[in-house]
Amino acid sequence: MPFKKLHAHILETLERLKITTPTPLQRSSIPVIKSGSNTFCTAPKGGGKTTTLVLTTLQKLRCEAMGNAPRAVVLVENKEKALALYSTFLSYTKNNSLRVYVGYEELHIDIQKSEIFEGIDILISTPKAMKKLFLLNGINTSQLKLFSIDDAEFLNKSTDAGAVISITQSIKKCQYVVYSEKLHPQLKHFESYFMEHSKIIEA
Template sequence: MSFKKLIEPLTDAINHKGFKEPLPLQKQILPNIKGGASLFVIAPEGSGKTTSIVISVIQKLKHAVEDAPRALIFVKDKQAALNLELEFNAFKRGTDLRVYCAYDEHSIDIQRDEIYEGTDIVIATPKRLNRLFYLNGINLNKLQICIVEDADFLFRNNNFAEATRTPESIGKCQYLVFADKFDARFKRWQNGFMYHAQVVKQ
């Protein structure tokens, strides 16, 4: 898949950043993601995983059409959320897509009110996302794609259990898990909501 097959705002942003062609990992996974496949993507730092997340989500959603989020991305902490938000802001220029960060170091009441106003992409820590969900502070009925960035963090501080609760509460969805290495505990997801997922290793 070449960058030329993306929506115009994305190709403009990619050209502005000086990217000439996709990295080898991106050539491998972007067409599969666009086709709706669920994936475990196992690749080292610097292989283009984060950019693949941003491009794939913007390409899938294209523009704002709902008040409820259609993409959810789990990250390890506040700083990771803010860093990913910056990446989205750089690539989504020319679209009306809305990005919101939900993390523990912020008033949950304020977050609930701000999410209610409408967002397309939520970047969240698993613990805060679940608190919002069980307080009826976020509607996941429109969710199309659920992603874990740098999934190695899941195996610390009960994050794996927190992230597993979300798929148990939503309907059909595309799942993408990005990590430096494949952990045996992912097999629980393979046997459950990700049983059709492909494993791509670089």
């Protein structure tokens, strides 16, 4: 079964990248995420979690730039993963106007603040870097539509989990999607904070 009911830009990009058949996770999770539900997506390594994240983010933002404040945030474990995901997003946004920005602890916070202020649509960051942006009023979340966490196993570290909880408590209304290989107790614990009424998709 091919991908269906996605934005025309996304379908063109999938064709260009020769991605024709969704994985079991993509087949079951994309419609649920599109519906606006908070969602836990679990699948083994290579199950298509990151591609699902990219596709649903582009779909949510309708593949076009709008305003100056980020409308999607993706948290990852570290600089290496942030840059890798940034590269993946760029391969999908070549033919549309979406602006993707990547931040991490090693990049000076004042640089991040000024570059984000110029206008972005998608922010890729680490929990610590994002929390610092919040503390310094370096990010406007009033337009945020989608907040995703990729390979969320790293949140078993209490400091990162605490940073995520702190960040989400400052966001008024948003859809949350958490991707991991398994639904660990620490991740399930987020139901008490920002993953209310969440759906669980396992592949």
